[in-house]
Amino acid sequence: xxxxxxxxxxxxxxxxxxxxxxxxxxxxxxxxxxxxxxxxxxxxxxxxxxxxxxxxxxxxxxxxxxxxxxxxxxxxxxxxxxxxxxxxxxxxxxxxxxxxxxxxxxxxxxxxxxxxxxxxxxxxxxxxxxxxxxxxxxxxxxxxxxxxxxxxxxxxxxxxxxxxxxxxxxxxxxxxxxxxxxxxxxxxxxxxxxxxxxxxxxxxxxxxxxxxxxxxxxxxxxxxxxxxxxxxxxxxxxxxxxxxxxxxxxxxxxxxxxxxxxxxxxxxxxxxxxxxxxxxx
Amino acid sequence: xxxxxxxxxxxxxxxxxxxxxxxxxxxxxxxxxxxxxxxxxxxxxxxxxxxxxxxxxxxxxxxxxxxxxxxxxxxxxxxxxxxxxxxxxxxxxxxxxxxxxxxxxxxxxxxxxxxxxxxxxxxxxxxxxxxxxxxxxxxxxxxxxxxxxxxxxxxxxxxxxxxxxxxxxxxxxxxxxxxxxxxxxxxxxxxxxxxxxxxxxxxxxxxxxxxxxxxxxxxxxxxxxxxxxxxxxxxxxxxxxxxxxxxxxxxxxxxxxxxxxxxxxxxxxxxxxxxxxxxxxxxxxxxxxxxxxxxxxxxxxxxxx
Numbered sequence: 001x002x003x004x005x006x007x008x009x010x011x012x013x014x015x016x017x018x019x020x021x022x023x024x025x026x027x028x029x030x031x032x033x034x035x036x037x038x039x040x041x042x043x044x045x046x047x048x049x050x051x052x053x054x055x056x057x058x059x060x061x062x063x064x065x066x067x068x069x070x071x072x073x074x075x076x077x078x079x080x081x082x083x084x085x086x087x088x089x090x091x092x093x094x095x096x097x098x099x100x101x102x103x104x105x106x107x108x109x110x111x112x113x114x115x116x117x118x119x120x121x122x123x124x125x126x127x128x129x130x131x132x133x134x135x136x137x138x139x140x141x142x143x144x145x146x147x148x149x150x151x152x153x154x155x156x157x158x159x160x161x162x163x164x165x166x167x168x169x170x171x172x173x174x175x176x177x178x179x180x181x182x183x184x185x186x187x188x189x190x191x192x193x194x195x196x197x198x199x200x201x202x203x204x205x206x207x208x209x210x211x212x213x214x215x216x217x218x219x220x221x222x223x224x225x226x227x228x229x230x231x232x233x234x235x236x237x238x239x240x241x242x243x244x245x246x247x248x249x250x251x252x253x254x255x256x257x258x259x260x261x262x263x264x265x266x267x268x269x270x271x272x273x274x275x276x277x278x279x280x281x
Numbered sequence: 282x283x284x285x286x287x288x289x290x291x292x293x294x295x296x297x298x299x300x301x302x303x304x305x306x307x308x309x310x311x312x313x314x315x316x317x318x319x320x321x322x323x324x325x326x327x328x329x330x331x332x333x334x335x336x337x338x339x340x341x342x343x344x345x346x347x348x349x350x351x352x353x354x355x356x357x358x359x360x361x362x363x364x365x366x367x368x369x370x371x372x373x374x375x376x377x378x379x380x381x382x383x384x385x386x387x388x389x390x391x392x393x394x395x396x397x398x399x400x401x402x403x404x405x406x407x408x409x410x411x412x413x414x415x416x417x418x419x420x421x422x423x424x425x426x427x428x429x430x431x432x433x434x435x436x437x438x439x440x441x442x443x444x445x446x447x448x449x450x451x452x453x454x455x456x457x458x459x460x461x462x463x464x465x466x467x468x469x470x471x472x473x474x475x476x477x478x479x480x481x482x483x484x485x486x487x488x489x490x491x492x493x494x495x496x497x498x499x500x501x502x503x504x505x506x507x508x509x510x511x512x513x514x515x516x517x518x519x520x521x522x523x524x525x526x527x528x529x530x531x532x533x534x535x536x537x538x539x540x541x542x543x544x545x546x547x548x549x550x551x552x553x554x555x556x557x558x559x560x561x562x563x564x565x566x567x568x569x570x571x572x573x574x575x576x577x578x579x580x581x582x583x584x585x586x
Contacts, residue, residue, distance in 0.1 A: 015416070022416045033419065040420035061443050118287030122295075128514070128568045129561045130522045133537075136545035136553050141356065215432040223438070223529050224545055231435070239438045242446075247439050255431040262430035 003054030007047045014043030063245045071245040072252055078234070079253050086231040087257050089146035091218035094153025098214075099207060102158045106165035107191075120166060127159040135221040144225045149218045156217040157210035161203070168202025169195055201276050204269040211261045215254060299360055300350065305335035306357040307349040312338065314352070315345055358551045366555040379535075382559045388536040389524050390563060392452050396459020397520040401513065403460070404467030411468070412475040412501070413493075425468050433461065437526050455527035455536075462523035463516030470512025474505025503582060510575035517567045525560060537563075 018036050026032045045065050051057075052064040059067070072079065109115045135152050142148035172195050180190035222232025231250055238246040273279055312330060316322045323341040324330060330338060339346060350359035358366075367382065374381040407425075411418045437458045444454040478500050486496050528538030537560045544553035 018420050019416045022419045027415070027419075036416075036419040037421075037423040041424065060446055114287050114290070117284040118289075118291035121284070121288050122291055125565065128518050129564050130518070130525055132522055133525060133541055133557045133560050136541050137550070137557070140545060140548075140550070212430055212432060216434050219432055219435050220526055223526070224542070235435055236438050239442045242442070244439065244443070251435050251439075254435045258431035259427055 003050045007050035010046050014039055060242045067245045068248040072249040081229050082231045082234050083253055085229045086218050090149030091153055091214040094150035095157055095214040098154035098157035099161050102161035103165055106162050109166050110169040123159045123163050131156050132220045136224045139224045144227055149221045152221040153214045153217040156213045160209045161206040164202045164206030168199030171198045200273045207265050211265055215258050296360055303357050303359050304339050304346055304349050307352055307355045308335050308338050311345050311348045354548055358554050362551055363554045366551045385535055385537050385540050386559055392455035392524040393459050393520045396456035397463050397517055400460035400463035401467050404464045405471055408468050408471035411472050425465055428465050434526055455524045458527040459520035459523040462519040466512045466515045470508045474508025475501045478504045514568050514571050518564055521564050
């Protein structure tokens with residue numbers, strides 16, 4: 001019971017500290033803006049740890065964070081193997097193929113008005129559907145290994161990237177296009193020098209949405225069948241064995257992989273679209 | 282008019298491609314079947330056929346092509362097979378039947394809607410808190426944004442099993458998954474929406490001596506509606522995915538996800554495809570319904586474009 005009271009006190013203290021920081025004179029600085037969410041996160045972890053230990057919550061319901069960290073440290077090789085199977089082989093290769101295919105398709109769609117009128121409504125429609133449902137079919141076609149996961153990822157990332165790229169390629173104004181015309185620029189010259197750079201913020205928007213979708217696709221596809229390695233496989237079997245510390249460690253890996261992946265794409269965006277108002281601020 | 286024609290052309294092209302794809306996908310299975318039935322197949326030995334490409338087989342045995350669209354358990358069922366199965370399992374079966382897709386669809390839909398309602402409600406509440414309290418904004422908002430970059434759906438199997446072990450089962454665990462999947466998009470969209478009134482508008486309310494709650498009800502909340510509906514559409518699609526994935530680890534009892542899983546266990550491809558289309562139709566209806574409500578609400582509020 002002492003631990004629960006302690007957890008309550010830690011919560012109050014963390015909240016008080018954050019209130020002081022957020023309403024203090026330094027609230028606008030970068031350091032404080034970074035510090036406040038970190039304090040919040042650490043407080044939650046401590047409260048979680050204390051409450052789980054204090055109330056003696058069974059391990060099969062919620063393991064304390066310290067156990068998860070311990071498991072994370074001790075099963076590095078397994079986690080790395082799962083990570084490389086699901087993320088490097090499945091999600092990343094599917095992401096590259098899907099985004100590449102969507103990009104090429106978008107150029108074709110942009111070139112032919114008829115295709116754009118016909119394909120865009122279909123694309124918008126498909127983008128809202130539960131595409132993860134194709135996972136059992138694709139697993140049946142491409143086998144249990146990473147190829148089927150990559151295929152699911154391709155299908156999942158295709159339409160968001162397509163729709164965003166097409167929208168981006170229409171971003172230039174008539175004035176700008178006329179200027180290229182007066183320079184006697186060919187289609188591809190004006191494409192590479194004007195329309196593609198102008199489309200970049202939109203393209204990266206699609207690419208960023210797709211990072212999460214790629215991981216979701218690769219993980220969920222493994223619930224339908226996989227070799228005995230992979231993040232989705234490990235999650236579903238560890239849940240079956242009630243080894244929840246392993247599940248949480250795997251979720252930690254998924255969270256890290258997801259935010260790093262997103263961060264990388266956002267970094268690339270920053271260097272490519274340095275001219276855009278949203279990046280200059 | 283032209284765009285309707287274009288859409289129809291694209292859809293027709295997809296269906297034609299689909300029929301064409303059935304030939305190479307199913308030809309090997311069909312050849313085995315017709316050979317067992319006693320027909321002449323080129324080339325005659327199974328070993329030669331295994332080494333040949335699908336297209337070569339189709340050219341050599343063009344008489345079996347219609348059979349690739351009528352197989353019992355094809356690798357890729359033809360569109361009309363899926364449509365027939367959909368018709369048979371929705372209209373042709375009694376709703377109470379375990380094989381009726383309407384029954385399974387309702388199981389999934391009820392979990393989706395319950396979870397969506399919970400997730401949206403909590404999301405809006407948190408967004409209101411974030412907008413009104415600087416501490417919450419600075420502590421919670423970064424985590425809400427980061428949570429969008431991580432595949433939180435990985436939590437789904439664990440939630441099902443943990444809730445099961447404390448005695449909660451049925452609709453609630455699926456609704457919990459749906460709720461947290463729709464929660465974060467709503468929070469992020471709603472915060473954006475509640476902050477969307479510009480300085481001029483806020484200043485105007487200040488000159489009217491409006492209180493904080495009046496400012497909320499008369500300016501911030503109405504101004505947030507377009508953002509709310511945009512995130513509701515994302516949220517309901519995510520909720521449906523959550524409910525479907527939530528049905529996977531329970532051992533495939535009922536629901537569209539269970540139909541998918543059972544179909545993939547027993548190789549019932551037509552069943553998988555019809556469950557998939559049922560899920561797609563359901564998603565399209567839900568998003569379409571929200572779009573309709575959005576248009577009505579925004580029109581009533583004088584915000585329709």
